[in-house]
Amino acid sequence: MIRVVAVFFIMMVMISVGTVYSLKETTQRLQARKQQLSANILKDRAAIKVLRAEMAYLSQPARLQKLSRRFLALSPARPDQLAKSVSMIASRDSGPEKFKPASAPVDAFPLLLPRERPVMPKRDITRPPVRKIGYYDGISGKPESGK
Amino acid sequence: MKSADLHIEGAKSGAMEMARTRLVVPVSLFILGFSLLIVRLISIGILDDMSDQVTRVPSGKVDIIRERVDILDRNGTVMATNLPAPSLAVRPNLITNPEETADRIVAVLPDLNRIRVLNKLRSSRRFLYIKRNLSPTQVWKINALGYPGLILERAEKRVYPQGRLASHVLGYVDMDGKPQAGVEKFFDDHLSNPERSNDPLYLSIDLRVQYIMREDLVRTMARFSARAAAGIVMNVNTGEVLAMVSLPDFDGNAPIHPGSPEMKNRNIVEPYEMGSEFKTFTVAMALDSGVVKLGDEFDATKPLKVGRQTIHDDHAKNRFLDVPEIYTFSSNIGASRIIRKVGVDIQKKYLARFGLFNKPVIELTGLSRPILPQHWGEIQSMTVSYGQGIAVTPLNMVTAIASVVNGGRLIPATLIRQNKTENTPSYGLSAAPPVYPRVISAQTSRKMRQLMRLAVDEGTGGFARVAGYRVGGKTGTAEKVVDGVYHPKRKITSFVGVFPMDKPQYIVFAMFDEPHGIKATFNMATGGWVAAPVVGDVIRRIGPILGVMPVLNVKTQYRNLIFIGNEKK
Numbered sequence: 031m032i033r034v035v036a037v038f039f040i041m042m043v044m045i046s047v048g049t050v051y052s053l054k055e056t057t058q059r060l061q062a063r064k065q066q067l068s069a070n071i072l073k074d075r076a077a078i079k080v081l082r083a084e085m086a087y088l089s090q091p092a093r094l095q096k097l098s099r100r101f102l103a104l105s106p107a108r109p110d111q112l113a114k115s116v117s118m119i120a121s122r123d124s125g126p127e128k129f130k131p132a133s134a135p136v137d138a139f140p141l142l143l144p145r146e147r148p149v150m151p152k153r154d155i156t157r158p159p160v161r162k163i164g165y166y167d168g169i170s171g172k173p174e175s176g177k
Numbered sequence: 178m179k180s181a182d183l184h185i186e187g188a189k190s191g192a193m194e195m196a197r198t199r200l201v202v203p204v205s206l207f208i209l210g211f212s213l214l215i216v217r218l219i220s221i222g223i224l225d226d227m228s229d230q231v232t233r234v235p236s237g238k239v240d241i242i243r244e245r246v247d248i249l250d251r252n253g254t255v256m257a258t259n260l261p262a263p264s265l266a267v268r269p270n271l272i273t274n275p276e277e278t279a280d281r282i283v284a285v286l287p288d289l290n291r292i293r294v295l296n297k298l299r300s301s302r303r304f305l306y307i308k309r310n311l312s313p314t315q316v317w318k319i320n321a322l323g324y325p326g327l328i329l330e331r332a333e334k335r336v337y338p339q340g341r342l343a344s345h346v347l348g349y350v351d352m353d354g355k356p357q358a359g360v361e362k363f364f365d366d367h368l369s370n371p372e373r374s375n376d377p378l379y380l381s382i383d384l385r386v387q388y389i390m391r392e393d394l395v396r397t398m399a400r401f402s403a404r405a406a407a408g409i410v411m412n413v414n415t416g417e418v419l420a421m422v423s424l425p426d427f428d429g430n431a432p433i434h435p436g437s438p439e440m441k442n443r444n445i446v447e448p449y450e451m452g453s454e455f456k457t458f459t460v461a462m463a464l465d466s467g468v469v470k471l472g473d474e475f476d477a478t479k480p481l482k483v484g485r486q487t488i489h490d491d492h493a494k495n496r497f498l499d500v501p502e503i504y505t506f507s508s509n510i511g512a513s514r515i516i517r518k519v520g521v522d523i524q525k526k527y528l529a530r531f532g533l534f535n536k537p538v539i540e541l542t543g544l545s546r547p548i549l550p551q552h553w554g555e556i557q558s559m560t561v562s563y564g565q566g567i568a569v570t571p572l573n574m575v576t577a578i579a580s581v582v583n584g585g586r587l588i589p590a591t592l593i594r595q596n597k598t599e600n601t602p603s604y605g606l607s608a609a610p611p612v613y614p615r616v617i618s619a620q621t622s623r624k625m626r627q628l629m630r631l632a633v634d635e636g637t638g639g640f641a642r643v644a645g646y647r648v649g650g651k652t653g654t655a656e657k658v659v660d661g662v663y664h665p666k667r668k669i670t671s672f673v674g675v676f677p678m679d680k681p682q683y684i685v686f687a688m689f690d691e692p693h694g695i696k697a698t699f700n701m702a703t704g705g706w707v708a709a710p711v712v713g714d715v716i717r718r719i720g721p722i723l724g725v726m727p728v729l730n731v732k733t734q735y736r737n738l739i740f741i742g743n744e745k746k
Contacts, residue, residue, distance in 0.1 A: 076241040078256060080313075086338035088254035091388035106718055109645030109727030 247377040262334035269328030345442040381417035401692035413579040416588040447567035452655030455564030462527035470720040505636035516562035537572035538589035586613040645727025650674035652704030672708035
């Protein structure tokens, strides 16, 4: 009986010693791994910093302008090239130049399920309010018309 | 475990047997233990990743680059950063062949003197620096030389990737890493705090706007061979400065010469007599105090004599002018007559409210106080009414004009991005908006906007007109004081423009020091000829960038009050 108990306890001791050993070993290894990872993160962060500085240097407005002049057919935007919505461009048609949008704005034609009827967003249909300015408007400090 | 050749008979044999069997247990334990070790040894040797065990890494919580925090513009582009720039040092006792080593070093770093390097390599000292701030390529080449006596010491360098572009805003740091000017100096507590190395400083500057402003100023400065120039772009509703340029400027990466003219930020350091732009304040205070109405007419038929001085008009109309005409045609006589009616006390009260008696407010060091008349009598009040005898810094001017057009609140200028972008959620906890002191009523501000619009549409600032952007503004031309008298040839010409005038968003200011007229401008070097086109061009280019929607065909108010041809429209 005693012998069985002794063997049992010896086994227990051996197993627990083994477990403790392997736990400690694993922890140490994880620790080292963690340390290495965090060191790598710092190293990468430093590298990112260098790259950001390089990017800022390469994208200096002066340099971009020079490159754009050389390789692209872009020129500064004219005020008449900007519009808030498609309907505003339509109202400009009467001028000497005809304006055509290069592409339809994405958000004006949302993708819809086939069963639904496409609906134009309401805000795009309304025309900008026409301002009427009276003869002595504003002189007496009245709020400006059209607002 | 029973050995055949050794047998002991008799009584002792039982005990012996027992000892033998007992020996089995520890021996088997030992064998088990050692076999475990062997297995582990093999597994380490064969299975494990070598690099995990070999590399000794420094335990890292602090950033590798940590001496100074980055400065970014409002869109996150790097304006100032720290980069690793190791120093090359040498331990002479580890150098075996100084001649050859020196040759190789000079081949990598051509700006070094070979004899000096050789002396250092032969020195009897233990440790010597050869060169600071090596570039990454140079570091690589030095490492490739493979001399154990050469040491690369960790060090950092402040780098300004944009070069000269925003040098006066940023300032610079000296050789020891101490900030000497600009934002670098003002925010040093933040910038030099290693614990905030991941918390960059966001400025309100927009580098694209800054570049456009600088490019236009540089071009015009060269065209009119001016001595210096200054320019500001500011948001009139938040006080954020999007561009601040002072020419000549410096490159923070190059060696700095403190005290030289290019180190001076003219926007804050030097007070200038601004000229006619002051009429904006004169008219604003006259209307706001209720002393003068828009339709009131003043006698501008002939030059006005006050004491020993005579006040002339540059664009003389020689007739009675109403307030919009005085402002639009920039009549000195008219402004003087207005201020005579308004009185010195109200003038002083309002100018103080506009912040023109104090230093400008911004996050920079070295701000200058305005220069005011020592004795403020009637004559002085008249000259001040059209901007003579009072000198303020351009930033003073811009802040005050912004308060005239933004609805009447004096909002201090700032170089820090206000966190109102969509990137920063407010979590429903929007702080109460700051209360700014009211300078003039919203009503007066509305009238002033229309007057400034008129001055561009019909008056002296015509070259600042931009289709669609409803620019309003005022020119300013002032003679410089040379040896105590006004010099007719040396001028400070400026223009302050605001757009869009129906709902002002940005103010654009340009100033030139001693521009010289050229043939294309009929030898004129006034604000309308020199500075107004710059402001117009800047607005034309930055308007789309800043998302200001152009509106065509907006009518200007009060045009009916202006007498341009023969009759009022």
